[in-house]
Every structure is written in C-alpha cells, then in structure tokens.
Amino acid sequence: MQLLKKNNYIIAIVLALLLVLPYSVWASTPTEQVREKADKVLKILNDPALRNNKEKRRDMVMNIVEDMIDWQEVSKRVLAIHWRKRTPEERKEFVNLYRDLLKRTYSDKLDIYAGEQIIYDSEKIEGSRAVVKTRMINKKKGEEASVEYRVIKKDDRWLGYDLVIEGISAVNNYRVQFNEIITSSSYENLIKKMKNREFKIKESSKGDKSSKK
C-alpha cells in the first residue's frame, strides 16, 4: 500500500488526460499537441456552468479524448506477444473492448478534479515516438505528481499510447495483468473477464453515481 500514497484525483485527471492526446495540424511538437488538448479539457473541467452537469461534462471530455489516442497501438502493447497470435477479427474485438473499458473506468474519475495545474517540463523525440514529461500540481495540498505522456507519430498527429504516472506505466501494468490471465487460463477467458467487467461497471455507474463522492 506504500506505493499508492499519491493523491488520487491527480491520478484520475491524468488518466482522463491520457485520452486527450494531440490532434492538430498547426501545432507540431508533441508538447504543443498535448498542451492544446489538455488545455481544452481543463477548460471544460473549470467551467462553472458545467460543474453541476457532471454527465454532460464527462461526455464532452470523453469526446475530445476519444480519438486522441491510438487505440490500436495501445492494444498492441498491452497484449504484446499475445497480439501476434490474434486473428484480425480478434484484434478488432480487443481494441474495441479495451477502449470502452478504459473510457468507462476513467470517465467517472473526472469528478474528483480540484483545480490542478499542469507544468510541462521536457520533451524527448526519438524517431516516430516521443515522451512529454509533465507535473500535475495541487496548490492547496502542496502535492504534485509526475506524469509522462508517451506519444507516437501518425501522419501529422502525435497520438497517445501510454501514460506513466509517478513512474508507473499504465500499459506496462495492464500488460502484466493480461499476460498473467492469458498464461494461467486462456485468451478467451480474458475476453470473458473484460466483458463481465464492462457489464458490471455499466450497472454500478447506473446505480450509485450519486452516492459516490
């Protein structure tokens, strides 16, 4: 439990921002593209008119976010060696499942946003991939968390494929979990689990949306 000490809302916002990675023709560097999208999301989150309409706010953010990620790249990396063995149909199915799951899991967490700021520290481009290092700062609590956006170049856009929060890579973590499930049972079992889970999240978000803080 030691390693889970950092503030949760920062992590949550950031997870939401994972989805917010770049799309722009005129903004060319990865940092500019990340910043543009992140600013859009922060603007929505800071909009007092939307504060009471969480449902709408969530949808707006998710719309920005939706296509700023290269879901195929994410899925490839998450399945890693198991990706190779999948048929094109299975791949498509997985990409869709995984995308919906991530969106559902993290969109709820937008609600804990509490005025955090983003500071852009550095960027490193290596071939078609780049890393944008940022920090999320909560001034009230005097806490901060390091956040690294990993992006890959597709045409003119830098699309997100991984998010590293406080040194922990989301893709890496899911990959290890999926690998464990696949090797200890089967790929089919993983898909079953993902479907079950989506169902559960749907149910619970219908039920206790108001009771959650």
Add this chain to the structure above:
Amino acid sequence: MGFRKAYRVAEDALKHHRFFLLLVIILGSLFFPLDTGYTQTAPPQDETIQVTEPPSASKPREVEEVKEVKSKEEEETPSEFPPGQEESSVKKEEQDKGEEATYEDEEDEEYLEEEVMETIADPLKPFNRLMFDFNDKLYFYLLKPVAQVYEVVLPDSVRISIRNFISNITTPVRLLNCILQGKAEKAATEYSRFMVNTIAGGLGFFDVAKKYSNLEKQDEDFGQTLGFYGMKEGFYIVWPFFGPSTVRDTLGSVGNYFFDPFVYMNTTTDIGITKINNIHSGITITNRVNETSLTLGIYEEFKESSFDPYVSMRSAYFELRRKKIKD
C-alpha cells in the same frame, strides 16, 4: 568520539534488538549468497515469453490461423456459393490475409522491443496472495475505519503537518542512504531540508524548504542502497501489515530501522522475545493512520481499475523500485 558513539549505538542495537539482528542474519545467509535464478536485465525470454515461439517459427502459425478462419467461414456460409467459386474466393482471402499478417509482424517487432519484458520472480505466490488478501481485509476492516474517524477529527492542514514532522525526524534514513550511495547533491538537499525545516519550519511541522526553496524530498532508502551496490532484488514477498517487498527490500527495511531516530528514543517494553520500542511503534502506527487518512480512496480506485489487483500491485512495485534504484 564518533567511533565511540557508533560503538555505543551498535552495542545498544545488539542488546535491545536481538530479534531483528537475528532476522537480518537469517535472511542474509539464506538469500544473499544464493543465486535466486533471477537476472535484473533479463532479455525478453522468461516467464512472460515462454508461451511464444521465436519469430522464425511464426509463419506456420499464421497458416494455421488462416485455416481456422477458413473453416469458420465455411461453417457460416455452407451453401450460398457453388463449391468451386467458394474455394477460389477463400483462397484469395487466404492470400490477402497471409500477406497482411507477415507485413504486420515485421513492423510489430518494434513494440515488443520497446518495453522490456521484465521478469518478476514470485515463487511464494500462494503465500503472497494470502498475505495480499490479509492486508486487503486489514485495510477495509481496520485501517480505513480508523482513518476515516481520524480524518473527521483532524483537519487536512494538521494531518499534513504531522506527515511533515515525522518525515523531518526520519531525515537520517534518507540522508545516510544518499551518503552511502555517494550522491552528494541529494545528501546536501536532505541536509538543507532538515536544517531549514527544523529551524524555520517549526521543528519540521511545515515544509518550508519545499515551498520557498524548492528543495524536494529525496526518496532514498537502504533497499535502494543495496540495489545500488548490485544486490539482486530476489523474489517478491508480501508481508502482513507491511505490504509488498522483495528479499532485498526486506533487508533494506531492517537497515532503515537502524537509521530511524525514533528507534533510539528509549522507552521499551519487554515482551520476552524482543523489546518493543514504545515511541517507535507509536510513531509507526500514527504515521500509517495519518497517511491512510490523507490517501483515502486511492486503494479503492486502484482495485477498481485493475483486473488482478495482486498482479497489478506486484508489477507496479517492481517498476517503481527499479526506477528508483536507477536514479
């Protein structure tokens, strides 16, 4: 004078902490000289990768794959086309797919290389899972309710001050480990932080060093020092109450214990096997409750967003520790 003091500390440790020394010796002799079969920078060929064949062997598999697709399609569309036409169309598809798959495979190697498929040794998995569940219950049935009450009683600012105070007193743990690893700049930062916060921050209750001078806390511990000098991390252990660790980090925590000033504030209770240090245990428990109260909800969220919380935590633990040792 310094030596005499050090000697006295050692003597004191021998007298009062026989149990811990014994633990160090037992663990040390058990694991340190042994090769646990784990290499830190293992190429992508262990646990995780055993299931795959080398890339050269991937072609036959693709053929199989396509055959599967073919047979499925045959099942689905049994008699819509005359037999000859069906065969040719399927063949065409087979060709297309075959090309696509090989092309993708060549390109794909990149994503496999990029992330090192790290290996994690976990021979104690059944025990560890049990302990993980134990800690999980401990959190939900004891730690969390206590922390929730504590949260109501004390405002945020007070709880952050308590965190700062405990962290300030335990500066020696971080400072000594910076020094042991020869990290002069980090050591200087820790030293300045201690001076500034103790004097200007009201005995460490306020972290003014960070606020006004941008001096960040340097997170170094003895486990990292051991790693710095090349000790392998060994396998994963989940301790009841203390949570995730490795063989090396367990030794590290024992080392940290001896660097902790709270240990040397002596009011002890003898429980037979060892002596319990009242102040140290009191502070440890306060710290735990305090930290839990400041981070309520994180564990829940972590559990919610993972498929297998045990595996997720294990992976995060190793990733984090390895990164910390590198910097």
